[in-house]
Amino acid sequence: MEKPNYQNYRIDAENICVDYNGKVALYDANLRLKPGQICGLVGMNGAGKTTFFNALTGFVNISKGKIRINGEPLRAAQKDQTIAYVPQSEGIDSQFPVNVWDVVMMGRYGSMNILRCPRESDVQAVKDAIRRVDLTDFLSTPIGNLSGGQRKRTFLARAIAQRASILLLDEPFTGVDIRTEKLISELFIQFKNEGKTILLSTHDMIHVREFCDLVLLINKTVVAYGETSEVFTPENITSTFGGISPDVLFGPES
């Protein structure tokens, strides 16, 4: 499906800038990811991680630069259901009156007709996705009654049901239990083997070393980007966090 001259890159963000009413949130950021790559997005709070995601999903407009998804403009990628976004826990209203099934079905909305009537294939996709995140026993549980980890898995299932080839995950490991953490890690390996491209933001340095091929350190702009082994050095991390050493930020265990 991908155009030949761009087939190397699934995400190609070139010099993108985002500002909110004149306040610059992100400037001159570049990112190139290929199929099957997992990239960690690391930076302080307010460094522009969520803004970066917002730009890649099209939720905010970029004021400068260019985003190509599989060589196509963002709008085409949205129509093709190419990008899935898994919000951070605080980003959603957990008291909203919907259950697990409803949320996962939302992953299919983009490929349904205007009335969003589920077809047999949509139902099947939702069932499969829920099975993969191990929530089959919770189909009709309101999301407000789920644990943090179960809720995170619900939104992951929505991304799976969408059958997107790019997954953007905002803090996927924050506030989840050990079981969910293990399940998400396993899913990441499966996604990688399926050729999906993953961009995830995290505060946990161990996760970055564990399964990110690439790492993008940002502080309003890209501080460093490349192979995790080369880029994820104490010096780079320190400069990303404004001169504070990572030990102070994350405790000695990281």
Next chain:
Amino acid sequence: MEPFLLSSINTFVTEPLTHDFMRKALFMSSLVAAVCGLLSSYLTLKGWALMGDAVSHSVMPGVVVAYALGLPFSLGAFIFGVGSVALIGFVKQKSRVKEDTVIGLVFTGFFALGIVLVSKIKSNIDLHSILFGSPLGISLSDVKQTVLISLLVVVLLSVFRKDLMLYCFDPRHAKTVGINVLFLHYLLLTCLSLAAVVGLQTVGIILVVAMLITPGATAYLLTDQFDNMTMISVFSAIISSVIGIYCSFWFDLETGGSIVLAQTFIFLFAFLFAPRYGIFKFKKIFSNYK
């Protein structure tokens, strides 16, 4: 004793129905309540209660100008309703004043303009009926307008039911899968303005916001399913209208006030006794509750 009780209940229910104006008032109020109740689910979930208040107050000058020019008052109300929202957005973006301040500022400004216009334009506008509603004195042309607008809002909300739900829940996901979020934003605003227009006839401008938020809030306490929430919301709104109109007939009370008070009592009931989210959690009493 019993036959007497039965017959008095019978009289209580049927006697008002012998009057033409009462049948009309019951029909109109129930219709308006259904429309506002339907919209109310979205507004309470989206957190647009203050926006509902703003739009419903801002339609005032529109109603007055339309009356003065002999235009359908819904047209004037609609223009000012949508205009107020646009103005709120503009002032918010161009100044450092916080959003709730801007909302309060704009709608009171519009409302004051409306009151001044009423006093200036000498016509047969009944300020009281605009402010407090007059479901018992609705004219035939108003009935037609209200039915048309109500149908329009119900059709729009039904067709875009799931999209609007997603828009309220997770607009970012909606955007990511290629759904036009801006369109949904204005669709909800349009429906809000239209609902405010029909609502002001029964309960008046000041209380129409209650029609737009109370049924949704009541339903929110009673269910965890969106579809159930809209149904409970519509149902409680209609019941409130009927109770309000009957009480206003038998006890000679202000109709708009009675309707809203009935809604408030139903909310209070849910607040206290809702199985899961009420103050007294009667979860265990309902043994079939999952």
